[in-house]
Amino acid sequence: MTNKLIDKRTIFKIKDLNLWYGNDQALKGLNYDINEHDVTAIIGPSGCGKSTFIKTLNRMVELIPSVRTSGEILYNETNIFSKSFRVEELRTKVGMVFQKPNPFPKSIYENVVYGAKVHGIKNKSQLMEIAETSLRSAALWDEVKDRLNSNAYGLSGGQQQRLCIARCLAIQPEVLLMDEPTSALDPIATAKIEELIVELKKEYTIVIVTHSMQQAARISDETAFFLLGELIEAGNTKTIFTTPRDKRTEDYITGRFG
Amino acid sequence: MSYQIEDKGELKTLLNIETKKSNMTRRIILDRIARNIFLISTIFALLVLGILIYKIWVDSVGWLNFKFLTSNLSIFPHKAGIWGAIVGSFLLMAIVAPVTITLGVSTAVYLEEYAIKGKLQSLIKMNISNLAGVPSVIFGLLGLTVFARLLNLGSSILAGGLTMSLLVLPIVVVASQEAIRSVPSFLRDASYAMGATKWTTIRKVVLPVALPGILTGSILALSRAIGETAPLVVLGIPTLILRIPSSIMDNFTALPIQVYYWTLDAVLTREYANLAAATIVVLMLMLAIMNSTAIIIRNKFQKRY
Amino acid sequence: MEKVTGVREIIKNNFNSNKGRLMEKVMPKAFLLAASISIITTIGIAFTLVFDAYKFFSKVPFKDIFSTRLAPLASTPAFGILPLINGTIIIALIAMSVAIPVGLTSAIYLSEYASENIRRTLKPIMEVLAGIPTIVYGFFAYSFVTPLLMKAIPSLEAKNALSPGIVMGIMIIPLVASLSEDAMNSVPNSLREGALALGSTKLEVALKVIVPAGFSGIIASFVLGISRAVGETMIVAIASGSSKNFTFDITKSMQTMTAYIVEFTSGDAGSGTLGYYSLYAVGLLLFIFTLLMNLLAQYISKRYREEY
Secondary structure: OOOOOOOOOEEEEEEEEEEEEOOEEEEEEEEEEEEOOOEEEEEOOOOOOHHHHHHHHOOHHHHOOOEEEEEEEEEOOEEOOOOOOOHHHHHHHEEEEOOOOOOOOOEHHHHHHHHHHHOOOOOHHHHHHHHHHHHHHOOOHHHHHHHOOOEHHHOOHHHHHHHHHHHHHOOOOOEEEEEOOOOOOOHHHHHHHHHHHHHHOOOOEEEEEOOOHHHHHHHOOEEEEEEOOEEEEEEEHHHHHHOOOOHHHHHHHOOOOO | OOOOOOOHHHHHHHHOHHHHHHHHHHHHHHHHHHHHHHHHHHHHHHHHHHHHHHHHHHHHOOOOOHHHHHOOOOOOHHHOOOHHHHHHHHHHHHHHHHHHHHHHHHHHHHHHHHOOOOHHHHHHHHHHHHHOOOOHHHHHHHHHHHHHHHOOOOOEHHHHHHHHHHHHHHHHHHHHHHHHHOOOHHHHHHHHHOOOOHHHHHHHHHHHHHHHHHHHHHHHHHHHHHHOOHHHHHHOOOOOOOOOOOOOOOEOOOHHHHHHHHHHHOOOOOHHHHHHHHHHHHHHHHHHHHHHHHHHHHHHOOOOO | OOOOOOHHHHHHHHHHOOOOHHHHHHHHHHHHHHHHHHHHHHHHHHHHHHHHHHHHHHHOOHHHHOOOOEEOOOOOOEEOOHHHHHHHHHHHHHHHHHHHHHHHHHHHHHHHHOOHHHHHHHHHHHHHHHHOOHHHHHHHHHHHHHHHHHHHOOOOOOOOOHHHHHHHHHHHHHHHHHHHHHHHHOOOHHHHHHHHHOOOOHHHHHHHHHHHHOHHHHHHHHHHHHHHHHHOOHHHHHHOOOOOOOOOOOOOOOOOHHHHHHHHHHOOOOOOOHHHHHHHHHHHHHHHHHHHHHHHHHHHHHHHHOOO
């Protein structure tokens, strides 16, 4: 639960964000603040731009050709679109977990230390330490500690997803973006990931896109409702789910569409 | 069904069953005959392959032995060996492999990862597919003019190797392109999302995952190169090289070249046909080893996700 | 939840040190350079051929080129190209009259009749046939097929057009078969099932539905086959000899354009002679012809891909 007495620091400040795929506008004039150590859930029907939105936060959206943006996203006061802010550096601070678990076809160990190695950490014992801490933080260590050198594709879907989380944690980001991280998983694996998210928020800011309103209600502090590229309503999760201000939000969360 | 026909003959004439039946039988028989003709024609290829291998084997029996493999060329058929040609072929491959793999994989990486879809990309792609269709003898003329004469490399292993590299380059490019394209984009995304740069992602994720496909294509390219004859003949490889090459600037002979000259000489001396056959057996064995390696790699690493 | 100390610092320093930034800039250029090698190769081929062919064309009048007398090493050399074109066409025709019927029927068998198991056995064998070096086919033509044919045709010369033509056809069978089969396989199954449901036999389906539907792909395979036949060198260099006579008699020796190039370069034609330049004129003709054929095949098969 959020502690309203303490004023939270804003980590992302989004100002007039617009985004186009070619001629189609996918995000329209977004203004939104994301607070540190919150779990922010992004909800909305398919195609409402919620995935596009979080992919904009680490600029992964730019990998799609023909994407154009306008406006600003301030990450700790720095505009992420500014030339002096390297996109690679942004991505080490803003990690991402994808819809479908996407480990590399390498060993579990190699998966976890991938980022660390890429960013210049060479010391073997330090890498091992990173692997262990990250796997522990992702609640996977006990399950894989005896087979760190076996291929990641031998793990179950839920384990693979936690491995992907561990892989993100290894380079110690500040923010974790999660794009429907449980949509490909069974209920038990989903529950584990949700538990993990609640645990991780002590250390990280989490922005999660979810299809499931129950999931949003269970784990998030803040909720933002997107519709057709617009931010319709955002605020405290409890408030949104109990007394939404906008009619469209109410329709969506009561299941009248989407 | 309520409707009934009492007179069966009436029905038969009605539906013209008799004629249809005989017509159907005829069509089925025709189908059977065609099927067998098609089968025979397919087996024809297999039969020719069998005869070819048998014929070459029979011609080589008694000639293919340890002495033949390890001795040097000679003007006397009974003393001649192909050690020089084996060394020549291996040295040729020692040039073709690094040159063609470096250029081929780099071209494929450029086309698949860096090139912006547009005129330049489609120009290069079209160019490569046309290059693949240029007769090998033309590559020989290119090698003769540019490598042998212009760069003054003569008919050295280096000139032959470079010519051959350009000839088989399209094979490596196309195979590598396919291998790179089959690397799922979610793996690239995972790497980018961790702040890896494009080159790092290519080096650490894309190329390792594409490696089996690249290797398979490269081996097939090498097996094409090792059997190619025309470009080397055009480069002007001398008929009788008695010295074993020791550097890439030396003149040389290679297995297919030896087959060519000995087959031509067989008009005069019958034994040369046996020498050619024995050399073919060695060449085909090398090809068999290379191709089965390629197949093993392909099967072992097929679809891992 | 503890964190390994120092990780963020190392990452930050790594970014500040700009390590790898140079590579990031250099590598795309290096790759582009590699990719341009293929274009340079094409330009190189075109340039060398045109450059030296020009020297030939500037010295030999056109009416001498379109003559049937070819004697490059005679005391009064003659450079009529017609014997070479004639030899090339005749041998390619023989090859295609083997490769087209056998290749096409094999393709129909593999695509429409064969069970999955038979396909899986026969296709690799076809691939082996396609992977045999052409020099081996040349040896086979000269030392096996020619003697065999001599038994049936006693007047057959030891070097002739028939034997290399047939063997070249065998070499091209896998190409025609596999490309035609691809074309037939890409015909949607619904067409096949529709015709079978009407009571058609497989033969009728194949001839009336599949072959017409995959027609352009099949034609493309023939065109590529012809291009291969025209560009093939070693089989003819060995088995069809080097007679420069203008003849239509396939039991006699003929020379193709490719064989002319091979004979001349492995001989003693010194650089700078008219004979030497004639190689490039022949090479240029060969290059243009195969290029046109390949472009034609691409054009045809592109059109058929758009159909479905």
